[in-house]
Amino acid sequence: MKPAEEHVAPIMTSHRAGLLGCRSCGRVWPETESRCHRCGASLVPPDRRSLQRVWAWWFAGLIMYLPANIFPMMSTQTFAGLAGSSESTILEGVVELIHYGNYDIAIIVFVASIVVPIAKFVAIAWLAMVAGRPATHDQAHTRLHIYEVVEFIGRWSMIDVFVVAILSALVQLGFVASIHPGPAAVSFALSVAFTMLSAQSFDPRLIWRGLPLRSRTDTEGQG
Numbered sequence: 001m002k003p004a005e006e007h008v009a010p011i012m013t014s015h016r017a018g019l020l021g022c023r024s025c026g027r028v029w030p031e032t033e034s035r036c037h038r039c040g041a042s043l044v045p046p047d048r049r050s051l052q053r054v055w056a057w058w059f060a061g062l063i064m065y066l067p068a069n070i071f072p073m074m075s076t077q078t079f080a081g082l083a084g085s086s087e088s089t090i091l092e093g094v095v096e097l098i099h100y101g102n103y104d105i106a107i108i109v110f111v112a113s114i115v116v117p118i119a120k121f122v123a124i125a126w127l128a129m130v131a132g133r134p135a136t137h138d139q140a141h142t143r144l145h146i147y148e149v150v151e152f153i154g155r156w157s158m159i160d161v162f163v164v165a166i167l168s169a170l171v172q173l174g175f176v177a178s179i180h181p182g183p184a185a186v187s188f189a190l191s192v193a194f195t196m197l198s199a200q201s202f203d204p205r206l207i208w209r210g211l212p213l214r215s216r217t218d219t220e221g222q223g
C-alpha cells in the first residue's frame with residue numbers, strides 16, 4: 001500500500017471551484033460574472049502579470065529611499081544663521097537623540113525610519129517572488145500573515161516626516177531659531193508612499209493560487 005502522503009488531495013480554492021473574489025468588498029462570484037453586484041467593482045482574475053505594478057512601485061520606493069538617508073532630513077538655524085546652522089540625516093538624528101539621553105525616541109525613530117522601511121522592502125520583494133508558486137496550506141498562511149503585517153505597518157512609516165513637519169510648524173521663532181525640513185523629507189515621504197502603493201498593488205489571491213497539495217499535518221489528521 002502506498003504511503004499516506006502519496007494520496008494527498010489538492011486543496012479546494014475559489015479558483016478551482018470556478019469562483020472569483022472581488023478585491024474591493026471581498027464578495028465571491030462565479031467566474032462568468034464580470035462585475036461585482038454588491039459594490040460595482042470589476043472582477044479581475046488573479047494574474048501574475050499584476051506583479052509588474054508591484055515591482056515598478058517597489059523599485060520607485062527603493063530609489064527614493066537612498067537619497068532619504070543620504071541627504072539631511074532637517075535643517076536648524078539659530079539667530080538667522082549667525083550663531084550657526086546644522087543639518088542632520090536620519091541616522092545623525094538618531095545618534096544626536098542618543099547623545100542627549102532620549103533613548104526611547106531614538107529607538108522609535110530608528111525602528112520607524114530604518115528597520116521598518118528595509119523590512120517592508122524585503123517582505124514585499126519576497127512575496128512578489130513566491131506569489132503563485134507551489135506551497136502547502138501552512139506556507140500560504142505564513143505568506144498571508146506577512147502581507148497583513150506589511151499592510152498594517154505601512155501607515156506608521158511616516159513618523160520621521162511627521163516629526164519634521166511638527167517641529168517646522170512649532171519652532172519658528174524668527175530671528176532666534178527656526179527649523180526647516182531638508183530634501184530628505186520629500187524623498188522619504190515619496191519612498192513610503194511608493195512602497196505603500198507597491199503593497200496595495202499586490203494581489204493576495206495569488207498566495208492561494210499555489211496550493212497544489214494539502215500539508216502533511218492535515219493529511220495525517222485525516223488518516
